[in-house]
Amino acid sequence: QVQLVESGGGLVKPGGSLRLSCAASGFTFSDYYMSWIRQAPGKGLEWLSYIGSSGSTIYYADSVKGRFSISRDNAKNSLYLQMNSLRAEDTAVYYCARRGYGGYDLGYWGQGTLVTVSS
């Protein structure tokens, strides 16, 4: 079955960096686009970034453009999010998600990893 497991979250100081990973299993990773989405405490979902199946097509939300970088390693079935210049408002649960069934949709989600930005 499809499984997505995020890791790499934790406590980081403002201005610091963190790299999140998402380990995929149960499907042919290289066939699917992937995305990162976050959810601040008590808030709604915020889409962050998309990467195509080969890694050649990438999009970012304006809120993280220039600070966050998405990448993937199809040989390792892994998705990454490099987060730099972190701010207090980046505090959130970060989810990786896989394409579902149709146009743009997110059919499978990981359990999320918490990132806390605080001094």
Add this chain to the structure above:
Amino acid sequence: QSVLTQPPSVSAAPGQKVTISCSGNSSNIGNNYVSWYQQLPGTAPKLLIYDNNKRPSGIPDRFSGSKSGTSATLGITGLQTGDEADYYCGTWDSSLSAGAVFGGGTKLTVL
């Protein structure tokens, strides 16, 4: 403020029907498929509807979706207490800042 507009909350009694609206514009809902997600407390979101009105395997037909112009609607019939959750609409936005967008979420209370 979210790109897609949803009501903050809706409520209905068990067994009743409820609808949740999602409003956008021509660069997002108007020209792209809409999906809907259910997020139960403390869990990751789950895909309920994709391509405006299709249900993934395992999603009961109590859940339905529709789209008209720049708006979409999620319908839930035969409400159950287990349906209490936050519901989000989502779609792709084809504007200059291309990317996915979500609604602000709607809290469903089953009275």
